[in-house]
Amino acid sequence: MQKDNDILLLKGNEAIAHAAIRYGYDGFFGYPITPQSEILETLALLKPWETTGMVVLQSESEVASINMIYAGGGSGKCVLTSSSSVGVSLMQEVIPYMAICEVPGLIVSVQRGGPGLGTIQPSQSDYRQATCGGGNGDYHTIVLAPCSVQESCNMVGLAKELMMKWRTPVIILSDGSIGQMMEKCILPPYTPRRTDEEIRRQCPWATNGLGLKGRKPNVMTSLELDQALMEKRNRELQKKYARIQQEEVRAEHYHTEDAETLIVAFGSAARISMGAIDNLRQQGHKVGLLRPVTLWPFPEKEILELASRMKRIVVVELNEGQMLRDVQWASQFRCPIEFIGHSGGVIITPDEITRKISEMGKL
Amino acid sequence: MKEEIIISGFGGQGVLSMGKILAYAGIIEGKEVTWMPSYGPEQRGGTANVTVILSDERITSPVLNTYDTAIVLNQPSLERFMPLVKPGGTLIYDPSSILTPPMRKDINVYSIEAMAEAARMKNGKVFNMLLLGGLIKVRPIVSVEDVVEGLHRTLPERHHHLIPMNEEAIRHGMEIIREENKA
Numbered sequence: 001m002q003k004d005n006d007i008l009l010l011k012g013n014e015a016i017a018h019a020a021i022r023y024g025y026d027g028f029f030g031y032p033i034t035p036q037s038e039i040l041e042t043l044a045l046l047k048p049w050e051t052t053g054m055v056v057l058q059s060e061s062e063v064a065s066i067n068m069i070y071a072g073g074g075s076g077k078c079v080l081t082s083s084s085s086v087g088v089s090l091m092q093e094v095i096p097y098m099a100i101c102e103v104p105g106l107i108v109s110v111q112r113g114g115p116g117l118g119t120i121q122p123s124q125s126d127y128r129q130a131t132c133g134g135g136n137g138d139y140h141t142i143v144l145a146p147c148s149v150q151e152s153c154n155m156v157g158l159a160k161e162l163m164m165k166w167r168t169p170v171i172i173l174s175d176g177s178i179g180q181m182m183e184k185c186i187l188p189p190y191t192p193r194r195t196d197e198e199i200r201r202q203c204p205w206a207t208n209g210l211g212l213k214g215r216k217p218n219v220m221t222s223l224e225l226d227q228a229l230m231e232k233r234n235r236e237l238q239k240k241y242a243r244i245q246q247e248e249v250r251a252e253h254y255h256t257e258d259a260e261t262l263i264v265a266f267g268s269a270a271r272i273s274m275g276a277i278d279n280l281r282q283q284g285h286k287v288g289l290l291r292p293v294t295l296w297p298f299p300e301k302e303i304l305e306l307a308s309r310m311k312r313i314v315v316v317e318l319n320e321g322q323m324l325r326d327v328q329w330a331s332q333f334r335c336p337i338e339f340i341g342h343s344g345g346v347i348i349t350p351d352e353i354t355r356k357i358s359e360m361g362k363l
Numbered sequence: 364m365k366e367e368i369i370i371s372g373f374g375g376q377g378v379l380s381m382g383k384i385l386a387y388a389g390i391i392e393g394k395e396v397t398w399m400p401s402y403g404p405e406q407r408g409g410t411a412n413v414t415v416i417l418s419d420e421r422i423t424s425p426v427l428n429t430y431d432t433a434i435v436l437n438q439p440s441l442e443r444f445m446p447l448v449k450p451g452g453t454l455i456y457d458p459s460s461i462l463t464p465p466m467r468k469d470i471n472v473y474s475i476e477a478m479a480e481a482a483r484m485k486n487g488k489v490f491n492m493l494l495l496g497g498l499i500k501v502r503p504i505v506s507v508e509d510v511v512e513g514l515h516r517t518l519p520e521r522h523h524h525l526i527p528m529n530e531e532a533i534r535h536g537m538e539i540i541r542e543e544n545k546a
Contacts, residue, residue, distance in 0.1 A: 009387050009516075176402075181398060183395075275426070
């Protein structure tokens with residue numbers, strides 16, 4: 001039974017801050033940028049260092065934040081940072097280091113319009129940055145895309161589980177609208193932070209000096225001068241990614257059972273599409289939605305299966321068509337694929353989606 | 364039950380906090396709620412608006428094209444949002460900041476002299492509570508009691524002594540709202 005004070009009206013950003021404390025994260029390191037500054041602000045307001053002992057630090061830059069995550073995760077701690085588009089670009093250097101060294105860590109990316117400084121309005125134009133990696137080398141990050149305040153909260157818990165299970169950086173890909181809007185949020189009960197003893201047992205690979213007696217020091221480096229050895233490490237990483245693709249795909253269906261047109265959309269675009277689907281169904285159009293919850297691993301099999309029985313797929317995104325490529329590829333073009341989108345911080349409305357799909361006519 | 368509301372006016376008028384208190388009252392009544400502000404490089408005196416949705420069921424799109432109820436507190440807001448009120452819906456305006464009164468005959472129109480009344484009460488800060496009172500009088504989507512409980516939850520404890528004054532303003536707002544047109 002939840003207490004009343006665990007049900008709050010929160011912004012998506014605030015929910016992430018509350019969730020980080022309650023799920024027992026050890027530290028947050030971040031630098032302010034609109035539209036995600038409430039994460040750092042809320043943490044400063046809640047002062048978790050006085051209660052759970054969680055560290056909250058405003059770093060000098062995004063590059064510093066991500067290096068602090070690399071170090072924190074490397075020592076077996078559960079840590080996170082957050083930023084927005086142009087700030088996340090600055091972090092790209094270190095994410096591949098974390099991937100190859102198998103260091104857990106959470107990066108919350110609250111997207112705004114781009115490229116460059118762009119606008120401070122909501123956008124989804126960092127889909128490729130998150131899923132294809134803005135950094136170098138053969139690596140992936142698990143990418144979770146919340147579509148509500150409650151899901152923003154829950155995903156902080158899911159990210160902790162996944163990053164520790166798979167020893168990999170995880171990205172929560174939110175955006176300005178989910179970060180700034182307020183909704184009812186049921187906060188989880190407090191999970192205590194892990195003790196040093198628990199970290200020693202769960203993370204024998206960590207470079208924290210715990211239990212050094214009787215074992216060799218752990219070394220963490222991305223540098224491997226022997227190319228054959230580097231390839232071996234890459235191959236091992238690929239095996240792990242294959243298992244993640246097998247086990248961790250998540251997607252939500254909305255009226256797909258009898259659908260003839262399938263919208264594929266994630267995050268805020270998925271929420272807006274659901275509104276359009278309600279309108280379209282009232283007009284007699286059989287439209288459904290597949291919402292990838294994990295953007296990597298991508299729900300390829302589900303899209304292929306759905307594409308085989310749809311008359312048309314419409315991809316809706318707040319960008320110029322980024323996930324579109326993944327949908328085209330996953331569907332193997334078994335049905336025609338259309339795109340509806342806006343970029344630069346312009347938000348699509350349910351009516352626009354409704355009108356454009358109505359105008360596409362029968363197939 | 365589902366009510367889609369837009370509240371639009373000048374920054375600093377308490378538009379966003381009025382929406383927040385309304386949303387909190389919805390949560391207390393076990394409803395799903397969404398509060399979506401316009402945000403940007405905005406300032407006191409600029410335009411500000413917030414979309415509030417209260418529903419018994421899961422809320423799909425937080426972005427809307429049309430509204431059940433619009434509360435407009437200046438002329439630009441009236442011009443922008445009056446055409447977007449659904450036929451049979453409700454429009455509430457404050458005549459002190461509206462030059463051309465709303466003309467639509469297919470919606471319910473109410474006026475509330477909140478600004479003048481707040482000035483008369485020598486307390487500009489209760490302006491938005493007068494409006495909130497007017498709103499829940501003509502659209503009883505949440506109870507006064509739950510709105511007051513919402514105030515308890517949104518205001519920091521050091522401001523709780525102000526709640527009786529706000530409650531009085533809400534109840535006063537319920538009395539001073541006037542019907543201008545019935546759809």
